[in-house]
Amino acid sequence: GDARTFTYAAGALLWMLAEVRPAGFRAAAAQAALGLSHGQRPDGGWSYTLPRVRVEGAYATVGPDAPTAEPSDVSNAQLAVLGLLAAERLDAWSGVAPWSRLRDGVARGARRDGAFGYRGDEAAPDVFRAGRRVTTAIAAGNLVVALRRTGVSQADALRDPTVRRALAWLERHPVVDGATGRWA
Numbered sequence: 001g002d003a004r005t006f007t008y009a010a011g012a013l014l015w016m017l018a019e020v021r022p023a024g025f026r027a028a029a030a031q032a033a034l035g036l037s038h039g040q041r042p043d044g045g046w047s048y049t050l051p052r053v054r055v056e057g058a059y060a061t062v063g064p065d066a067p068t069a070e071p072s073d074v075s076n077a078q079l080a081v082l083g084l085l086a087a088e089r090l091d092a093w094s095g096v097a098p099w100s101r102l103r104d105g106v107a108r109g110a111r112r113d114g115a116f117g118y119r120g121d122e123a124a125p126d127v128f129r130a131g132r133r134v135t136t137a138i139a140a141g142n143l144v145v146a147l148r149r150t151g152v153s154q155a156d157a158l159r160d161p162t163v164r165r166a167l168a169w170l171e172r173h174p175v176v177d178g179a180t181g182r183w184a
Contacts, residue, residue, distance in 0.1 A: 004032045004053065007039065007046045007076040011083030018086035026092065030055045033093030036080050038062045040098050043120070044105015045072025046080040071121045073128075074135045074142075077102070081142050096150060103146035106139050107162045114165030115173075116140075133173055140166035 004010050010032040017025050031053045039050030047070035052063035081102070087093035109120035115131020116139035117124070140163055147157035157163065176183060 004028065004035050005050050007036065007048055007050055007083075008079045010035050010050055011079030011081075011086075014083035014086040014090070014092070018089045021090075025090075027055045029087060029090050029092035030060060032083060033087035033090075034060050034062060036083050036087070037093060037095055037098045040080070040101055041072040041105075043072055043108070044101040044103070045074075045109075046076040047072050048076060071119055071124065072105075073119045074116065074138050075118070077142055078138045081145055085145065099146045099149035102142060103150055106143040106146065109139065110162050110165060114162075114167075114169035116166065131169065131173075133170060133175065136166050136169055136173075140170070 004013065013032050014029060014036075017029050034053040034055075035050035036046070038053070040046055047068060049065075049068050049070065051065040054061045054063070084093065084098060106116075109116060111117070111129075111131055113131065114136070116136045117129040117131055118135050119128040143160065143163055143166075144154075144157045147160060147163075148154065152160075
């Protein structure tokens with residue numbers, strides 16, 4: 001399949017292109033970035049598949065692909081965020097709407113205790129909704145990025161209540177157990 005129609009691949013492609021910048025990369029970068037920006041789920045996250053995008057000169061067309069029933073998850077969101085940040089660095093894309101949807105979706109997806117699971121949808125098995133260090137760190141980082149991209153200062157982003165609860169949860173759930181010195 002086309003790497004620009006899968007969230008992981010599009011994000012990784014943009015990340016690589018931002019560093020390597022091979023000749024003729026602009027159309028592929030624009031396609032991947034537009035796929036990511038238009039492939040966001042209604043909850044503000046991303047699932048595995050993206051719509052097809054055709055770039056012709058200065059114009060782009062986003063395909064009429066039917067939305068998939070796949071739920072969004074934190075790992076797809078992380079690759080999408082990395083890809084969109086790279087697309088900004090490449091001057092291949094800029095926009096506020098995906099960052100606003102991400103901001104709102106992450107804020108809605110926080111558990112009461114401040115943690116985030118791999119998936120937040122009600123249909124997800126408990127193991128996917130359970131708070132984990134890595135998913136909480138990713139979600140909090142994504143929220144800070146989204147806040148910054150929507151005009152919030154770094155200091156205010158770090159004061160955001162959802163970010164503060166996530167950071168507090170991470171402090172209460174350390175990587176290393178203080179009593180034994182082992183990985184928690």
